[in-house]
Amino acid sequence: xxxxxxxxxxxxxxxxEQPISGDKIAQHLKLTRPTLRNDLSILTxxxxxxxxxxxxxxxxxxxxNPLTFETIYEVPVETLMLTPILxxxxxxxxxxxxxxxxxxxxxxxxxxxxxxLVGVISRKDLLRASLIKQDLTTIVAxxxxxxxxxxxxxxxxxxxxxxxxxxxxxxxxxxxVLDKAGVVVGKVTKTKLLDxxxxxxxxxxxxxxx
Amino acid sequence: xxxxxxxxxxxxxxxxEQPISGDKIAQHLKLTRPTLRNDLSILTxxxxxxxxxxxxxxxxxxxxNPLTFETIYEVPVETLMLTPILxxxxxxxxxxxxxxxxxxxxxxxxxxxxxxLVGVISRKDLLRASLIKQDLTTIVAxxxxxxxxxxxxxxxxxxxxxxxxxxxxxxxxxxxVLDKAGVVVGKVTKTKLLDxxxxxxxxxxxxxxx
Numbered sequence: 360x361x362x363x364x365x366x367x368x369x370x371x372x373x374x375x376e377q378p379i380s381g382d383k384i385a386q387h388l389k390l391t392r393p394t395l396r397n398d399l400s401i402l403t404x405x406x407x408x409x410x411x412x413x414x415x416x417x418x419x420x421x422x423x424n425p426l427t428f429e430t431i432y433e434v435p436v437e438t439l440m441l442t443p444i445l446x447x448x449x450x451x452x453x454x455x456x457x458x459x460x461x462x463x464x465x466x467x468x469x470x471x472x473x474x475x476l477v478g479v480i481s482r483k484d485l486l487r488a489s490l491i492k493q494d495l496t497t498i499v500a501x502x503x504x505x506x507x508x509x510x511x512x513x514x515x516x517x518x519x520x521x522x523x524x525x526x527x528x529x530x531x532x533x534x535x536v537l538d539k540a541g542v543v544v545g546k547v548t549k550t551k552l553l554d555x556x557x558x559x560x561x562x563x564x565x566x567x568x569x
Numbered sequence: 570x571x572x573x574x575x576x577x578x579x580x581x582x583x584x585x586e587q588p589i590s591g592d593k594i595a596q597h598l599k600l601t602r603p604t605l606r607n608d609l610s611i612l613t614x615x616x617x618x619x620x621x622x623x624x625x626x627x628x629x630x631x632x633x634n635p636l637t638f639e640t641i642y643e644v645p646v647e648t649l650m651l652t653p654i655l656x657x658x659x660x661x662x663x664x665x666x667x668x669x670x671x672x673x674x675x676x677x678x679x680x681x682x683x684x685x686l687v688g689v690i691s692r693k694d695l696l697r698a699s700l701i702k703q704d705l706t707t708i709v710a711x712x713x714x715x716x717x718x719x720x721x722x723x724x725x726x727x728x729x730x731x732x733x734x735x736x737x738x739x740x741x742x743x744x745x746v747l748d749k750a751g752v753v754v755g756k757v758t759k760t761k762l763l764d765x766x767x768x769x770x771x772x773x774x775x776x777x778x779x
Contacts (some may be wrong), residue, residue, distance in 0.1 A: 379587065397607070397610055397702035400607055401610075401611055401614060404611060419588060428770065428773045428774070432770040432773070432774070444658060446736075452642065456696065456700065457698075460697075482692050482693060482696060483692060485696055486669075486692060486695055486696045487670070488700065489696065489699035489700065490666065490699065498765045520767065520770045520771065520774060523763060523766065523770070524767055524771065526681065526763065527760070527763065527764050527767060528663055530673075544598070547765050550737070551757060551765075552763055553733060553736065553737065553759050553762055553763050553766075554737050554767045556733065556762075556763075557730065557733035557734055558738060560638065560641065560642040560733070561734065563638045563639070563642070564642070
């Protein structure tokens with residue numbers, strides 16, 4: 360649901376002067392009370408405003424509507440991207456596995472000395488490599504990594520919805536966030552996106568039941 | 570936003586008889602047109618109904634409100650759980666890894682002959698096991714699995730929000746869904762939950778931009 364300009368103005372007025380009567384809100388807006396009736400009724404029915412008889416309107420303290428498409432799905436990934444663990448192309452697979460466990464992550468990014476992304480190594484890649492009957496201290500990251508340009512990457516302005524869609528479509532657990540020069544600036548993971556959706560729901564859950 | 574009983578009735582009527590005038594809707598409900606004005610205005614402003622001048626009301630084809638807390642987060646996991654890959658406690662780690670790759674899954678459930686859950690093996694468990702300098706054909710699943718009662722499980726009626734919360738809190742990729750007897754009836758994974766949230770958003774995205 361999209362709020363109108365006037366509905367947004369009403370919310371601003373109520374936030375500033377609560378509790379406030381419908382007549383006072385109308386005065387602020389230089390409108391008549393009946394003109395506002397529909398807007399006030401929508402704002403209270405959606406739970407954005409609370410109305411107490413003989414007291415007036417309150418701002419409910421809820422987000423304007425925490426579950427609108429715009430606030431949930433159109434957010435740029437910049438707001439939630441994480442810092443990836445970077446390794447070098449010459450890091451051994453043995454050290455890469457250690458790094459994965461030490462940092463408790465699901466993937467490692469392989470970057471050159473200027474932090475340009477050159478590859479990605481997932482837990483699955485490492486498991487596959489570990490099946491090879493060869494000493495893991497003698498194989499380097501560059502040999503087993505998925506390499507550019509075969510990596511799906513995004514930018515800081517990619518919408519959260521599109522990032523999620525790419526993760527699922529390409530069946531990967533992580534998406535490197537690159538700047539225009541190809542330098543790694545962050546990562547978006549399945550876990551982080553799920554965390555985001557669950558937190559958005561948990562807020563409403565709290566408001567609703569607690 | 571929660572729809573009232575009357576608003577839900579209006580939607581049912583419009584779905585069945587669209588296009589339909591406000592007067593006709595009022596007749597159905599044995600109410601006067603002015604009584605319905607507020608409800609109709611809320612239903613059109615929220616985009617649930619479309620109103621065309623001189624034609625009447627249409628059902629917009631959108632879900633009642635695809636992004637309400639109730640329709641997104643309070644759904645029981647039953648509606649989206651997947652069928653897990655089951656192995657036996659005596660399956661070798663080598664065969665478990667093969668099964669993981671063959672079925673393209675992130676975890677395997679270890680069950681007894683009556684399908685009671687006895688353990689879970691993740692990609693991470695297998696990677697850890699593969700680091701041991703020992704022949705993987707000689708180690709069995711029971712040795713490396715996380716075992717009951719140290720496994721977080723849910724039931725078919727667990728809310729999606731709670732399943733997501735448990736996945737994140739316990740840092741696992743999968744939650745076995747068990748019946749009262751401890752028999753495996755399904756699984757919920759991070760990937761499946763993310764898929765669910767992204768699909769819910771993608772529907773709105775389609776309606777909005779296409």
